[in-house]
Amino acid sequence: MSLAPANPTRLEADLRVLCDDIGCRLAGSPNEARAAQYIAAQYQALGLETEIQEFPCVCWECRQAVMQARRGRRWVDIPVQPNTQSPSTPGMLEGELVYLETAHPWDLEGRDLTGKIGLLFGSAYASLERMERLCNSGLVALLYVDERFPTDEKVASGLIAGWIDHLSLPTATVPYLRAWDLVRDGVRDVRLQLDMRNFLSHSQNVVAVLPGRRKLPPLVIGGHHDCVATNVGAEDDGTGVVVTLELARLLRDSKPLRPIRFVSFGWEENLSEGARQYVVHPANRAETTALMVNIDSVGCWMGTDEVWVTGDAKLRAFVRRHLEEQRFVAKLRPDITPFSDHYPFNLVGVPTVWLYRGNCPGGRWYHHSRFDTPDKLNMARLARTTDLVASMVGELAQSAELPFPRDIPAAQRRQIEQYRKDLYDPIGDWRTPELMRPEGKRRSDILS
Numbered sequence: 019m020s021l022a023p024a025n026p027t028r029l030e031a032d033l034r035v036l037c038d039d040i041g042c043r044l045a046g047s048p049n050e051a052r053a054a055q056y057i058a059a060q061y062q063a064l065g066l067e068t069e070i071q072e073f074p075c076v077c078w079e080c081r082q083a084v085m086q087a088r089r090g091r092r093w094v095d096i097p098v099q100p101n102t103q104s105p106s107t108p109g110m111l112e113g114e115l116v117y118l119e120t121a122h123p124w125d126l127e128g129r130d131l132t133g134k135i136g137l138l139f140g141s142a143y144a145s146l147e148r149m150e151r152l153c154n155s156g157l158v159a160l161l162y163v164d165e166r167f168p169t170d171e172k173v174a175s176g177l178i179a180g181w182i183d184h185l186s187l188p189t190a191t192v193p194y195l196r197a198w199d200l201v202r203d204g205v206r207d208v209r210l211q212l213d214m215r216n217f218l219s220h221s222q223n224v225v226a227v228l229p230g231r232r233k234l235p236p237l238v239i240g241g242h243h244d245c246v247a248t249n250v251g252a253e254d255d256g257t258g259v260v261v262t263l264e265l266a267r268l269l270r271d272s273k274p275l276r277p278i279r280f281v282s283f284g285w286e287e288n289l290s291e292g293a294r295q296y297v298v299h300p301a302n303r304a305e306t307t308a309l310m311v312n313i314d315s316v317g318c319w320m321g322t323d324e325v326w327v328t329g330d331a332k333l334r335a336f337v338r339r340h341l342e343e344q345r346f347v348a349k350l351r352p353d354i355t356p357f358s359d360h361y362p363f364n365l366v367g368v369p370t371v372w373l374y375r376g377n378c379p380g381g382r383w384y385h386h387s388r389f390d391t392p393d394k395l396n397m398a399r400l401a402r403t404t405d406l407v408a409s410m411v412g413e414l415a416q417s418a419e420l421p422f423p424r425d426i427p428a429a430q431r432r433q434i435e436q437y438r439k440d441l442y443d444p445i446g447d448w449r450t451p452e453l454m455r456p457e458g459k460r461r462s463d464i465l466s
């Protein structure tokens with residue numbers, strides 16, 4: 019059956035509620051819960067059976083973040099963005115700034131870092147081994163530069179949920195161009211104060227179900243409603259939420275053969291913890307999913323669309339056919355990434371399709387900065403993306419047989435396993451629901 023086209027006005031209206039009326043939706047915050055309530059109400063209004071699934075989350079609040087660098091006799095303010103769940107500094111630190119390059123063991127060899135404030139080029143979270151090396155180095159705080167964004171802006175960074183227990187060092191990012199000047203000018207004396215409150219809270223997944231006429235493996239479509247602390251998460255990932263809502267409107271009366279589950283995930287910004295919680299929740303039976311379609315960061319004015327396909331060549335052929343039919347230009351990528359909500363599904367063997375639109379080599383130029391606002395989005399473009407997903411999901415929902423095997427090829431499975439080893443295994447067996455819960459081994463450290 020052919021579906022009605024997506025409506026740009028409705029997409030914008032939902033996005034305005036999330037970004038303008040609610041605003042920043044940090045995981046575990048009252049605003050995140052408000053967003054979940056709003057989303058659930060929309061699904062309920064469509065007559066879908068809707069559930070809010072709560073799970074524990076470490077929320078945080080930055081009371082104060084101050085950095086100053088001494089230039090001659092003057093102390094100059096430097097913008098600084100504390101990391102998600104960073105510990106506080108003990109009051110105002112004053113110390114020597116040391117540039118660590120990438121903190122390779124050779125970079126640190128023979129250097130006494132005791133009592134100093136380190137500056138790292140690149141993410142602090144690229145490896146747990148390096149993070150532990152830095153935590154044990156004698157440094158009193160760690161600053162770093164998100165090397166993807168050579169701007170003068172603060173860029174937020176999410177910590178992997180399971181690493182919260184390992185982070186004993188107050189950590190913050192500084193804008194690339196400010197850090198550049200500090201290193202070039204050999205600035206030595208800096209002050210840093212991070213006053214943080216980390217506390218136990220709850221995040222939530224919103225799950226709405228359109229029943230199928232037959233008992234067939236369901237389709238899951240979703241995006242995430244939480245965002246980082248610096249912005250209102252218009253593109254990342256207000257777009258995924260509003261596209262999923264619009265899909266529910268378009269498909270509601272389609273009487274699908276197989277069930278469709280529309281999911282808005284919470285707590286994505288710490289390595290897709292909400293999607294992981296969805297996958298480990300026994301009632302969701304996520305491992306039986308036919309295909310998971312993840313919509314995260316789409317619809318910007320200029321850019322290149324990408325569809326990341328985890329699955330068999332026949333799944334890629336299926337996607338390619340729909341791109342052709344829709345005259346939708348997008349790059350098909352067979353690559354695995356653990357940094358969005360589809361990855362926990364891959365861990366239990368579910369094939370996935372991730373829709374994304376980038377606009378610079380680092381991703382999108384406003385990524386995790388204050389510039390991720392609704393004006394970055396072209397609603398007509400967002401509607402086209404919705405139509406593409408609707409055509410794929412519409413076909414699969416009416417097919418008793420899938421046009422691809424529910425299988426992930428060995429080469430992709432190896433990459434999935436490698437990420438599991440790097441990101442999850444340091445913590446333990448991720449399958450246990452307890453894993454990475456804040457009730458973990460050093461709860462006292464994270465609760466103020």
Ligand SMILES: [Zn+2]
Nearest residue numbers: 254255286314
């Ligand atoms: Zn995202």
